[in-house]
Amino acid sequence: MKRAAFVYSEGQLDYKFSETHPFNQKRLVLTANLLRSIDALPDSAIVEPRVATDEELALIHDERYIEIVKKAGNGEVDQIVAENYGIGTEDTPIFPHMHEASAQLVGGTLTAVDEVMEGRARRAVNLGGGLHHGFRGKASGFCVYNDSSVAIRYMQEKYGARVLYIDTDAHHGDGVQWSFYDDPDVCTVSIHETGRYLFPGTGSITERGSGQGYGTSFNFPVDAFTEDDSFLEVYRTSVREIAEFFKPDVILTQNGADAHYFDPLTHLHSTMRTYREIPKVAMELAEQYCGGRWIAVGGGGYDIWRVVPRAWSLIWLTMNEAEIPEGPLPEKWLARYGPESPVPLMPHWEDPDPLYKPIPRKPEIEEKNRLMMEKALHIIRSEKKE
Numbered sequence: 001m002k003r004a005a006f007v008y009s010e011g012q013l014d015y016k017f018s019e020t021h022p023f024n025q026k027r028l029v030l031t032a033n034l035l036r037s038i039d040a041l042p043d044s045a046i047v048e049p050r051v052a053t054d055e056e057l058a059l060i061h062d063e064r065y066i067e068i069v070k071k072a073g074n075g076e077v078d079q080i081v082a083e084n085y086g087i088g089t090e091d092t093p094i095f096p097h098m099h100e101a102s103a104q105l106v107g108g109t110l111t112a113v114d115e116v117m118e119g120r121a122r123r124a125v126n127l128g129g130g131l132h133h134g135f136r137g138k139a140s141g142f143c144v145y146n147d148s149s150v151a152i153r154y155m156q157e158k159y160g161a162r163v164l165y166i167d168t169d170a171h172h173g174d175g176v177q178w179s180f181y182d183d184p185d186v187c188t189v190s191i192h193e194t195g196r197y198l199f200p201g202t203g204s205i206t207e208r209g210s211g212q213g214y215g216t217s218f219n220f221p222v223d224a225f226t227e228d229d230s231f232l233e234v235y236r237t238s239v240r241e242i243a244e245f246f247k248p249d250v251i252l253t254q255n256g257a258d259a260h261y262f263d264p265l266t267h268l269h270s271t272m273r274t275y276r277e278i279p280k281v282a283m284e285l286a287e288q289y290c291g292g293r294w295i296a297v298g299g300g301g302y303d304i305w306r307v308v309p310r311a312w313s314l315i316w317l318t319m320n321e322a323e324i325p326e327g328p329l330p331e332k333w334l335a336r337y338g339p340e341s342p343v344p345l346m347p348h349w350e351d352p353d354p355l356y357k358p359i360p361r362k363p364e365i366e367e368k369n370r371l372m373m374e375k376a377l378h379i380i381r382s383e384k385k386e
């Protein structure tokens with residue numbers, strides 16, 4: 001069995017709204033080439049993503065919606081009709097062959113799932129996936145089909161697995177949460193910037209699941225300007241307690257890299273310290289509870305030059321139990337992409353310390369996040385005492 005499989009093909013770059021849209025899969029090439037430049041991504045580790053079938057998409061999505069997406073990609077849907085399905089909007093514009101491109105990202109996550117669940121690889125990553133805002137019958141927030149939701153349902157049906165989904169994107173993982181809100185065999189955890197000022201606005205601690213699924217949906221909305229220490233405190237404590245409580249068979253992590261200080265769309269102040277730690281803890285939990293089974297997908301991440309390639313490389317290196325690099329980035333990669341990047345590239349694997357001017361409200365934000373976490377975890381902690 002391989003330690004890890006890297007699901008990737010340049011076809012994943014076909015998921016492209018426009019030249020200027022912030023969602024830019026060029027970050028996949030930048031990441032793969034950063035890994036290649038340190039000899040960490042041999043061709044033998046790469047697995048071609050398959051394309052999800054309509055039947056697989058329909059595990060989550062309405063057939064009518066799938067039809068509309070297909071037609072929109074061929075220019076056959078009116079603007080007004082399209083907008084009813086969340087496409088043709090400013091966030092999620094129509095682009096040629098959008099169905100095929102979107103189905104390929106879902107297929108990539110299904111490929112990663114099969115690699116792990118059929119025992120060919122202990123872990124797998126599909127950085128092209130992570131489209132956590134996709135709804136059953138509607139696109140939202142740059143996401144057409146929701147690969148994680150489809151993959152979770154697929155793991156339930158094909159492998160009978162109990163799935164723990166952990167989402168550390170700066171935005172609430174709403175699409176995945178609502179897909180399994182009443183399902184006690186799927187546990188969704190989202191740590192994100194509070195929805196007070198940020199899309200999609202949901203993800204409060206009171207969203208705990210419904211019916212049979214009450215108590216298997218967890219939200220940790222951290223304050224704007226949250227820094228590494230507090231983000232990591234919330235992350236480590238919450239996912240450890242939840243994994244212990246839920247006892248999953250497999251862990252799926254959504255690794256949006258938009259909580260970084262440089263990210264242009266959010267207001268969190270994470271640095272590379274956070275992105276070194278996130279995959280490490282995910283892997284520990286998978287080893288402890290799931291016989292190692294861990295699937296990671298990408299997600300948000302809009303500073304594609306300075307943040308995403310470094311952050312996502314660390315997921316792959318962690319999965320391979322490789323030494324986590326420190327110091328300068330490879331000269332070859334910097335020389336290749338420096339001239340193309342609109343901002344000076346970061347020269348090291350780590351961010352400089354400090355990366356930004358200290359925030360006077362730091363202790364206040366930390367305390368607020370801690371209280372929020374205590375409240376969100378109260379439901380498991382009180383059950384334990386009984």
Ligand SMILES: [Zn+2]
Nearest residue numbers: 169170171300
């Ligand atoms: Zn995001």
